[in-house]
Amino acid sequence: MSTATAFYPIGTPGQAWGPAEVAEWRSRQVRHRSYFDEVANVIERLGERYEKIQYGELDYGADGRFPLFALKSRNWDDALPTMLVTGGVHGYETSGVHGALLFLDQDAGAYAGRINLLVAPCVSPWAYERIHRWNPDAIDPNRSFRDDSPAGESAALWALAAPLRASALMHIDLHETTDSDESEFRPALAARDGKPYEPGEIPDGFYLVGDSEDPQPRFQQAIIAEVEKVTHIAPADARGEIIGSPVVARGVIDYPVRKLGLCAGITDARYRTTTEVYPDSPRATPEQCNQAQAAAVRAAIDFALAQG
Template sequence: MQNYPIGTPGKPWGDEEKAQWKAQQRIQRSYKEEVLDKLNNIIPDGFSLKQYGALPYDEVRYPLFAVLPTSFDPNKPSALVTGGVHGYETSGVQGALQFIATKLSKYSKDCNIVVVPCVSPWGYETINRWNPLALDPNRSFFENSPAPEAAQLMTLIDELNIPLSLHIDLHETTDTDNSEFRPALAARDGTTHDNWNIPDGFYTVANTPNPQIAFQESVINAVKQVTHIAPPDENGKIIGADVVSDGVICYDKKALFLCGGMTDAEFVTTTEVYPDSANATPQNCNDAQVAAICAALEFIK
């Protein structure tokens, strides 16, 4: 049983504990400076910046943006890139921005590409997995979702009404998953969580009902040129899931209400970068995310 400073072990949190948790959160970096100001300067020709919503915690501070083609070509496959569903996973956001700045125009010749670089800006600023309601947006992609981050993104994709061939969702696995976020989850739900081995390296999470292993392998092989791939632990697993190919595990994305399960795209992957590795730098992590996106787009084109 982990000791977490909020709540009673074995008893799920009520409103009082959630309010106590929220009161402890602090702004630690600027969504405006690190995301919005960059976005305004990197949109390539043929694309536009669309505000698709705003978070109700502070609609002025947390507008939500997507980068969209000015017109969709029905003869091209369409792809969705999402970052920052977990706001604390920095390279998901910064990697998406780097892709927009450096590679988006190149790949737009063959694909219609929608990029949503920061789904959870409050989480980005407070370096959090959850939103202020103590909800994990990446377990909230279902109808009438109580998480505005998930609900507003789903509305955007519904309104675009385009058949998606690809969805790549950019994430990180960090040491704080064991030191903070899993203990918080156990406390919130009144359960216990064993620590899991944090994998040292990059891996992808495929979709259990449709893993598309050749596609996952193409992403892994491209990222190998940039950074190291996570080895399995002594049980042949990564974060408790069986390794089905080098650096590839599977989750049932729709059943878990993950962002990666929100579409019916044929090719779906979640990237996982390890920023706390002795062999990683912030730039290296961003480069790995960009390499993964480019490999995924090469595969579908």
Template sequence: MKQFYPIGQAGTPWSENEKETWLAQTEIKRSYNDLVIIKIDALRDRFQVEQYGALSINSERYPLFGVRNKNWHEDKPVVLITGGVHGYEASGVQGALKFLDTQAEAYSTEFNFIVTPCISPWGYETINRWNPFTVDPNRSFHPDSPSEECAQVMAYVHNHSQNILAHIDLHETTDTDESEFRPALAARNGEDYIAGNIPDGFYLVGDISNPTAEFQTAVINEVRKITHIAPADEDGKLIGEKVVQEGVINVPVKKAHLCAGFTNAEFNTTTEVYPDSDNVTDEECNDAQVAAILGALEYLKNCR
């Protein structure tokens, strides 16, 4: 097997030594405090801001926050919005914060909101998919999770509600998925790296056991006002999965232990913004995440 990644030996899974080498090469590239915590603090007069935990690698630098509407009533349906499961996917974090700042109050007469804007703050600062221990949080939402990011947010959400109507998990698919993160994954596992394709545009990942096609369509139609929807490739697929409707693939989210599957929400979806397009700005990517949430909420309003 040809060597394709600078850490480890091709065909051999990483030991703790390789994982420590990987961690030693990471560096802080942006500020969680300046770009996230300050924005969360600015919401305190309008929302309930709660610290639900912290990361053990540096508990003072990486506190974990959830945000809920102040006019919380048990008889209203609960909508969960999660961002920053993969810390490097910036628009998920900033989109969740922008939704809180600009739209959440208008919808809080009808819905309760639980919003966790940045589940993986170390990953946000170092622009990484993994946590410091080479664990992918978005494959780790299950009991006895090896990811403290997952364990702490699951406990927080379940503490506030066992009955989630909808869960919208905000993500990106970036060019670095192929240039860095998927090669690193293959190297860590001692597998060969097989190159894939990055979809050119926005798409959704639905739940194969709960596809909610009309709900997904409502989200896509709102997002297309902001950015282009990813077309299927020549095989009718996106990231190797069959396109079941425009801009939508379905996967077994619970079996894969994805964030969007850790509740029993009646409606769930994972957004995938494409920030590396020449046709979008960072702010438009944030707006696309907000649009996805609004498309979901308008659908939920009209179907109840």
């Protein structure tokens, strides 16, 4: 668990941010890595095996323009089940991006001719470069998936998934829970919304977030069993919770995904889940985190295929 303080250096305690505070926050964000070098170039190479599509572009002024890419099965067949994989909705959650790319490189070929696959590896490229949770307007894309989304990242993915909304069988959204959630992102959220910051506890290990409206517990446990071969599963805390939510099964909590505007709710897929890898654990390496994400995708597809 990380150490955090109640103070955040932008805004006035008890008052929600306005445009001036958002502008000050954005001016403090620093580019740490390159979406084009680390992600788009890998997508370009994978485009030799999959159909690369550009499903949008984000224009962030002086920060640059960011094309949004997805990769899909070359021989799409409406008679086959459709599987959707998303990563990098929160750009700072590195293994969500690189785990999706790893799955495409090492695993996805085994499913050719058996499924339709659509993968959006990096939904939030500006945030990927700045290792941040929000987009440049201080909006969390993973609370913004709806028809009238204020986040360009969410609106573009929403439109990409729209033709698959009724037909998708499975959707897995790849995330991380990090120590910086407590040291930076939750204090910033409290400051942005003019609310008091209440410290939380970061779980050590992998867990899943199912949909409380349709939890599919056997699906969730099949993923947990496969991921456990790669990395450890987060235990419940002393209250029987993970990040403030009751543990409903080993390594699983549930959220109302559509009510919260989460990415996992963008289709009517029977099987939906959100992964949460813990990259700051002393028991995990970056490669383990990427492999854990790939294992989760394999397990999700395999279960969905077996159940139909």
